[in-house]
Amino acid sequence: MKKPKIETLIDIIEKSGEILVDNYRKKKRVKRKEDDSPVTPVDVKIGEFIRERLEKMTPSFSIISEELENRERKSKFTWIVDPLDGTTNYIHHIPISAIMVALCRRRSPIMGVVHFPLQDLTYHAEKGENAYLNGKRICVSNISPEEGLTIFGTKIQKKEVWSALRKARNVFSDFRMLGSAAMSLTKVAEGKATACFEAGIKPWDYLPPKIIVEEAGGKVTNIHNEEIDWESRTIVASNGKQHDSLLKRLRN
Numbered sequence: 102m103k104k105p106k107i108e109t110l111i112d113i114i115e116k117s118g119e120i121l122v123d124n125y126r127k128k129k130r131v132k133r134k135e136d137d138s139p140v141t142p143v144d145v146k147i148g149e150f151i152r153e154r155l156e157k158m159t160p161s162f163s164i165i166s167e168e169l170e171n172r173e174r175k176s177k178f179t180w181i182v183d184p185l186d187g188t189t190n191y192i193h194h195i196p197i198s199a200i201m202v203a204l205c206r207r208r209s210p211i212m213g214v215v216h217f218p219l220q221d222l223t224y225h226a227e228k229g230e231n232a233y234l235n236g237k238r239i240c241v242s243n244i245s246p247e248e249g250l251t252i253f254g255t256k257i258q259k260k261e262v263w264s265a266l267r268k269a270r271n272v273f274s275d276f277r278m279l280g281s282a283a284m285s286l287t288k289v290a291e292g293k294a295t296a297c298f299e300a301g302i303k304p305w306d307y308l309p310p311k312i313i314v315e316e317a318g319g320k321v322t323n324i325h326n327e328e329i330d331w332e333s334r335t336i337v338a339s340n341g342k343q344h345d346s347l348l349k350r351l352r353n
């Protein structure tokens with residue numbers, strides 16, 4: 102089966118964004134998952150909307166979608182879906198939430214789309230084809246982590262995040278926690294932040310924006326400067342300038 106067109110994927114994801122927008126002001130029924138992270142009926146509804154359309158388009162591909170059961174098939178292609186990144190923001194009416202999808206070929210992302218319906222921002226990238234925001238090419242920044250902004254993941258109960266934050270206080274000029282891995286990584290891709298650090302995250306949180314950062318000229322690794330895979334839980338993305346020295350300063 103041929104690789105689907107990125108325009109079709111963007112269209113599906115942008116349509117699913119209407120569900121997020123329509124429910125934004127409404128009070129949410131929140132359930133806690135086994136790992137204590139929150140989930141709402143909107144997370145599930147968007148996941149089902151996207152899965153139905155992806156299956157129609159590529160019936161032989163596997164699908165891993167955060168809030169739904171995996172549909173594993175004998176295919177070298179797998180869709181990875183995060184129907185709502187930044188669920189805690191969404192519950193509290195903080196408008197930083199995204200819908201993300203990556204297509205992986207033998208576990209390596211070859212296509213990624215990250216859409217923020219409340220801001221009308223759509224990032225996309227395909228392997229070897231550069232990265233784009235709303236159709237315009239984007240590139241990482243050219244400044245050092247000391248001069249720029251660094252973004253941290255919000256799992257502060259993770260000792261890695263605490264430890265990196267304590268170190269960061271003395272090294273970086275400024276940093277933020279935005280509650281969305283999608284926002285952290287795409288801000289690096291767009292050249293607004295120089296780096297971001299996330300611990301305790303899952304493949305659907307980082308595979309779609311990873312290819313966007315890389316195609317924008319940046320770097321995404323684990324804290325030991327190794328290639329990340331589906332088992333990675335700690336990631337660092339940067340504009341690639343001083344990536345190694347940044348990692349050394351964030352390590353325990």
Ligand code: IPD
Nearest residue numbers: 186187188254255256280281282
């Ligand atoms: C979470 C957000 C958050 C990150 C967490 C993720 P979710 O995703 O991206 O910023 O720090 O690790 O789990 O649960 O809202 O999809």
Ligand code: CA
Nearest residue numbers: 167183185186
């Ligand atoms: Ca999610």
